Amino acid sequence: MERYYWFVFCQDELLLEADNALPYGSDSPVPLEPWHTMHRLPLLEGVPCRAVRIDAPVVTGGFRMVGLRQSYGVLSPAAYAMAGKAREILYWDANTKFCGVCGAPMRLHTDISKRCTSCGKEVWPALAPAVIVAIQRADKLLLVQSRNFKTDYMGLVAGFVETGESLEECVRREVLEETGLTVANIRYFGSQTWPYPSGLMVGFMADYAGGELKLQRAELRKGGWYDAAHLPRIPERLSIARRLIDAWLATQPQTGVNT
Numbered sequence: 001m002e003r004y005y006w007f008v009f010c011q012d013e014l015l016l017e018a019d020n021a022l023p024y025g026s027d028s029p030v031p032l033e034p035w036h037t038m039h040r041l042p043l044l045e046g047v048p049c050r051a052v053r054i055d056a057p058v059v060t061g062g063f064r065m066v067g068l069r070q071s072y073g074v075l076s077p078a079a080y081a082m083a084g085k086a087r088e089i090l091y092w093d094a095n096t097k098f099c100g101v102c103g104a105p106m107r108l109h110t111d112i113s114k115r116c117t118s119c120g121k122e123v124w125p126a127l128a129p130a131v132i133v134a135i136q137r138a139d140k141l142l143l144v145q146s147r148n149f150k151t152d153y154m155g156l157v158a159g160f161v162e163t164g165e166s167l168e169e170c171v172r173r174e175v176l177e178e179t180g181l182t183v184a185n186i187r188y189f190g191s192q193t194w195p196y197p198s199g200l201m202v203g204f205m206a207d208y209a210g211g212e213l214k215l216q217r218a219e220l221r222k223g224g225w226y227d228a229a230h231l232p233r234i235p236e237r238l239s240i241a242r243r244l245i246d247a248w249l250a251t252q253p254q255t256g257v258n259t
């Protein structure tokens, strides 16, 4: 009988064994109800995976629930990536129960598509692309604190891409809106899936071009220019924000101590 790694979520909390191992076996680690849809995921370390969403957390039977972000610290990078994919699929599933055109029930058509049972409309998991940008001016980097941040660290200017907008246009618009600055020499850095709940973060480096720093208070709590020797608390290693900051730090002659 085929065995699977099970990605069982309640909201954004993942079910793990007490020793942080992923549940593994032919059957779901928790009883499933008829309304629980089992989703097929690609292979992880050669093992097929399944994702399912349950209605209430499970903390008995040797299991524990771990937030998806916290799972980064306990799962392998590949397992964390698969957990993110599972969470995105489950979020998509929960938000596309009915057809947006005619209102009839939607049914899984392939592993990553659904089809309306009445009009045939097809839907796929939607991604929300966002840009994030490290802006440098001489030996300083612009760090800001979004009002969305739950802890007291400083990050980078970021924002969702709007319809009809290129990534570069989005970088220029977000930087101007949030800081009053203009930037030049926008360079692609890298990207990262961001399953909170369905983002794709696209990272850029840019150079300060002009303007006075004037924070958009509705979005940002604080912000300023920092050199490598005087960095505040910066984002955790999970995020592309940290990779961008680390990449900038590597170009600075005096590197601050950050763990």
Ligand SMILES: [Zn+2]
Pocket: 099, 100, 101, 102, 103, 104, 116, 117, 118, 119, 120, 121
């Ligand atoms: Zn329909």
